Structure formats: C-alpha cells, structure tokens
Amino acid sequence: MIKVYTNDTANAVKELKISGTVENLVSISPGVVRLSGSVSRNIRMTVKITPVEKYPFSVKSLQLSDGTNIFVQLEQSEIPAGSWELIVVNTREKAGRYFDSVLLETDSSVLPEIKISVFGNVTD
DSSP, rough: OOEEEOOOOGSSEEEEEOOOOOOOEEEEEEEEEEEHHHHHHHEEEEEEEEEEETTTOOOEEESOOOEEEEEEEEEETTTTTTTEEEEEEEEOSSSEEEEEEEEEEOOOOOOEEEEEEEEEEEOO
C-alpha cells in the first residue's frame, strides 16, 4: 500500500494498492559466494547461472568491483543448455575478511546486469 498526500481537502490522503507478478529471469545457485577456510587450502566455489527459457541471454563481459582477493573464470555450460558456470577462487594469502562482487553484463534488455556478491573469510 502506498499513501499519496494531496492538496485536495476532500481527498487529502489516498491509498493505492499496487500488485503484480514478479517473474524469475535467472536462476543463480548459490546466490552468494562464501569463500571460507585456511590460507593453505584451495578455497573455491562454482556458481551456476541459468537463464529461464522465456528470457534467454548471453554474458557479454565480466567485471570485479575490487579483484584484489579473488580470481574468476566464466565458462559456458552444456547442462542445461545456455547456462554458465562462474568459478570463484580465493587468492588472498593472509588471514582476513574481504568483500567483492562480480558484475556480469548480458545482452538482455530485461536483465542487462547480474551482480553476484562474494564474501571471503581466510584463516591461518
């Protein structure tokens, strides 16, 4: 519900109800990357990105908001067709926490960007 305040004394406040259907445009699993573990381990995670059939897209480019502590690789996947795998690898060599994000630019006018958050917690 939204309240709209007007200068009309007979209708000073109007309540508007907005409803609609939210469509899923893409399946991202997992939705957030959490890289946790010891410096001595190979800390990595793979994210599956699958467009829904009604809204297909291709990934045009990939950017990192920081890129200091992670390496990423994007590969097109055959299963299901048209999907992508984003491999995120920790590169931090000392204990600490960090935050980064991966921004995928697509060729879709409906979903031009996909942002995937990355949280890192590296221990000794």
